[in-house]
Amino acid sequence: MxxxxxxxxxxxxxxxxxxxxxxxxxxxxxxxxxxxxxxxxxxxxxxxxxxxxxxxxxxxxxxxxxxxxxxxxxxxxxxxxxxxxxxxxxxxxxxxxxxxxxxTDIDGAAAALAELGIAEAASTHAVVVGAGGTAAPVLAALAGAGIGDVSIVARSRARAAEVLAVADALGLSTDVLAFDPTSGLADRAATAAVVVNTVPAAAAEPLSAALARAPRLFDVIYSPWPTPLAAAVSGAGGIVVGGLVMLLNxxxxxxxxxxxxxxxxxxxxxxxx
Structure with a gap:
């Protein structure tokens, strides 16, 4: 060309x-x-x-x-x-x-997951924050990395309908958690292979404390960096990869x-x- x-x-x-x-x-x-x-x-x-x-x-x-x-x-x-x-x-x-x-967003998300070492994770569960346009390619990358079930954090099941349909087509089992730190997020994050944030930093910030125990975080945001969520997970000892990896790949x-x-x-x- x-x-x-x-x-x-x-x-x-x-x-x-x-x-x-x-x-x-x-x-x-x-x-x-x-x-x-x-x-x-x-x-x-x-x-x-x-x-x-x-x-x-x-x-x-x-x-x-x-x-x-x-x-x-x-x-x-x-x-x-x-x-x-x-x-x-x-x-x-x-x-x-x-x-x-x-x-090619799928390639970018797959590279971020690989950098996090998701292949070595004992769990095959992931938490995805958000149900917008970035969540669908992230789900494809998660499925490609061997994840079998995903908790999608969304304002409502209705707003997550398109993403849930994509997950179903990919063969992923799903459940929807409310966009609320008291919705069971802390336990899901702590036992997940990875948490992926697909929403703006300010929108994810109220969930930071609940998600801080995640062993791995892929935050698609790259500016400003670190996000409050990234800082919380890193501060608690988790591995964090930001959006520049996805952007590059x-x-x-x-x-x-x-x-x-x-x-x-x-x-x-x-x-x-």
Whole structure:
């Protein structure tokens, strides 16, 4: 796919804080694609179809962050099986006949779980805080890591319906816990292989004390860092991995799909540092 004057971008709202330009531009330069560009474009879910359709041929791909991941999946002419399975796409790639949607968020979450050493955990239970767009790819990564049952912490079962459907399709057993520190979270966290937080730091903070006994925490948030939850788990002796690991590893697949070349991991990791 590599060619002269190609362009890519991240679509989302808000998007000004995104570190994706640093990752992608570092990759393109390391690969010798000195005339490739990568920018941030403010874009809502409703705006995404018209915006992408109106881009000229130099645009080879888009990273998609919230709130456009479902819109990207629905817009695409072709979708990978895994994107369909989780109902979310963070990647759009120009292909013959239109656009292909993929979900490299699964790769990012899988890398974070591997860094936590989840394969060595005695338990096959996990706790996932939140039932929004990030939770579904996290569930796919958990299933791939050998987790068999998941407690989903959500405001209500109704709000968790889409995520519960994804979990069921993945063969995971699930239960729903109230978004309340007195809902049995402390015991579930203490006996889980891992707790995964998918909600903003401020939203998770009231649960920090209840979740502090988790042996492992993957917090998808990376700024500000550490989050109150990460500090609580680390302070109690747990192992913590933050969202930069997921960010880096989901970008690897995007770079490879955009360029057709092997992503330069070291150069991209250095860009985050």
């Amino acid at each position: 590599a060619g002269p004057g190609r362009a890519a971008a991240i679509l989302g709202s808000p998007v000004a804080h995104s570190k994706s330009p640093a990752l992608h531009l570092a990759a393109y330069r390391a690969l010798g694609l000195t005339d490739w560009t990568y920018e941030r474009i403010e874009c809502t879910a409703e705006q995404l179809p018209n915006l992408v359709s109106g881009m000229d041929e130099k645009y080879i791909g888009f990273s998609v962050t919230m709130p456009g991941k479902r819109a990207a999946l629905e817009f695409a002419d072709h979708c990978t099986d895994r994107a369909v399975a989780v109902g979310s796409a963070n990647t759009l790639v120009r292909v013959p006949g239109g656009w292909r949607a993929d979900c 989901q970008a690897l697949g995007q770079v490879e799909q955009f360029t057709g070349m092997t992503a330069p991991l070291s150069a991209m990791a250095a860009a985050l540092d």
